């Protein structure tokens with residue numbers, strides 16, 4: 001019980017220290033900058049500390065629907081900052097970022113404060129919720145890395161489906177279907193992993209944390225506008241995205 005009540009920072013420090021870094025490093029690079037770490041954080045810790053925060057902000061989630069591509073709910077970084085701050089303890093953990101730096105071979109920085117994806121939550125709560133195949137394309141001047149962590153997985157249908165090596169025409173793609181159980185972590189370079197989430201079944205639920213780091217947080221004005229429009233339609237809604245983009249709700 002002592003371990004369950006320790007801080008997120010301590011739990012993350014312990015989790016990072018327990019990793020077999022050399023093995024993970026090899027896997028990450030052999031899989032074209034893609035890695036799965038089963039139970040990075042203990043399931044019991046995730047269910048005690050993180051899941052209640054994710055459930056508590058469900059009333060703030062923005063439902064979105066793009067016919068033929070995407071249906072689901074999202075809670076932005078801005079809401080996480082205000083109402084679910086334990087997730088930021090993970091996102092901003094220094095030991096975690098040092099681990100990522102070594103893994104990807106680059107110095108990662110946080111996304112700017114006006115990026116609603118920096119540390120956000122994805123909810124699959126209604127039958128058919130899914131997202132079609134896509135890359136997490138970087139609109140930044142540097143590379144973009146996505147880190148997903150499973151929070152709730154009461155589903156047999158809703159899986160993260162990945163096509164490794166899709167961006168390398170000379171290699172045979174490798175197809176993976178993953179269940180992200182509480183505490184499981186997936187790390188990848190957004191421009192390299194072709195991925196989707198398959199539709200949720202009746203009476204099921206899946207919630208995942210997404211975190212984003214970049215190697216250069218600068219973004220041109222045209223790409224920022226495009227990124228904001230995409231986030232408005234596909235994830236968080238216009239009011240959320242453009243209030244912060246225009247500096248109208250800079251609450252911390």
Ligand SMILES: [Fe+2]
Nearest residue numbers: 134135136195
């Ligand atoms: Fe994605």
